[in-house]
Amino acid sequence: MKNKEVASVLYEIADLLEIQGVEFKPRAYRKAAQNIEGLGTDIEELASQNKLEQIPGVGKAIAGKIKEYLESGRLRKLEELREQIPVDIRALTSVEGIGPKMVKTLYETLGIKTLDDLERAAREGRIRQLKGFGEKVEQNILENIAVARGRQHRxxxxxxxxxxxxxxxxxxxxxxxxxxxxxxxxxxxxxxxxxxxxxxxxxxxxxxxxxxxxxxxxxxxxxxxxxxxxxxxxxxxxxxxxxxxxxxxxxxxxxxxxxxxxxxxxxxxxxxxxxxx
Structure with a gap:
């Protein structure tokens, strides 16, 4: 089943939209992703029967994106978002304490796109200079980067x-x-x-x-x-x-x-x- 794979794609769209400051849509994508994860039915089977919109939280627009991804293995909306926000969202949010909002701040203020960028900025003492961060947050980020690198997933x-x-x-x-x-x-x-x-x-x-x-x-x-x-x-x-x-x-x-x-x-x-x- 591709349920987890499709859900992961929708979660990434939600995260990137949140970084852009888009309202409401991130929540809609996450709700759809959560319900797809909990399905007892193969999502490809539902798509072949044109029943995607029967999934709670999946409307016409999201159903269209799911069908596009299942048929082609690609999703134009996700590719556009990745071009607009060229950050490795999965790697950055694998660090404990870093979510989409913090990724947005780090990207907009320090140009951080990757885990290497994040580690470099922390070691150079640039993160502590940001409003609301400080030395302790910077040190925690450094420690958690090491943990993230040693783990397969967060x-x-x-x-x-x-x-x-x-x-x-x-x-x-x-x-x-x-x-x-x-x-x-x-x-x-x-x-x-x-x-x-x-x-x-x-x-x-x-x-x-x-x-x-x-x-x-x-x-x-x-x-x-x-x-x-x-x-x-x-x-x-x-x-x-x-x-x-x-x-x-x-x-x-x-x-x-x-x-x-x-x-x-x-x-x-x-x-x-x-x-x-």
Whole structure:
């Protein structure tokens, strides 16, 4: 199925339109992309039956673009936007903390188009001079560039949150409690992976259901208290089962950030306590 591929194209259009300052359309493209991701039907099949407009959020204009892409493997609108805004949107937004709005600022003020441009500007101290940025933001960007280069993918929050919520819905009937954790819970603009915490008296059953979901591409690890999978979208999901009495503490710990947890541990030590997950 080309559902993920088509959704990715629509997300890129949304990001580039947002950089241009276009109102309303980015939201429309993202809504269409999210609904296409969640389809249980092959989008090529819907296109062949002229049923694209039956997909929620897909009107005549977007349906026409989807059909153009499926038939030719190209999309004139996307090519035009890439010419108008020659930035590597996927690479730049793979850096944690950088979304389309920040890409727009960096491009318009410093001419940053690529990850190399971004790293060069940060090392030269040019980013800290921008209004609303500062030395700390610049240092975080440098650190996160290194992380981004070492990872195959990062995902925009708007792209991955609906997928995370679908996993929650699959597991909810089999657990007592379940919540998203990590950077997706903190609503960071870009997400490296998805962390889920749950409480269940039947952890083996939960892990069986989790690792056998239809969109699981590969099971990376499987245990009674922790399992990891990679979905066909490329995102990794980790599910941890914890005791009910530890759920609150574990949720706080695994939500982070790392700096938050370090600060909390220092406070605990000063009070004569020990703090762990």
């Amino acid at each position: 995902f925009l929050l708007g792209y991955i949150l609906p997928e995370a919520r679908r996993v929650l819905e699959i597991l909810k009937p089999h657990v007592e409690k379940i919540e998203l954790a990590g950077s997706i819970r903190r609503r960071k603009e870009t997400i490296g992976d998805i962390d889920i915490l749950a409480v269940s008296s039947h952890p083996e059953k939960v892990m069986d259901i989790f690792t056998n979901m239809k969109n699981v591409e590969k099971v990376l690890a499987k245990g009674i208290t922790k399992s990891s999978v990679r979905l066909d979208s490329g995102i990794q999901i980790d599910v941890r089962i914890v005791e009910k009495k530890s759920f609150g503490s574990a949720l706080q710990y695994f939500t982070g950030s790392k700096e938050h947890n370090v600060a909390m541990r220092k406070i605990a030590i000063k009070q004569g306590y020990k703090l762990n997950e």
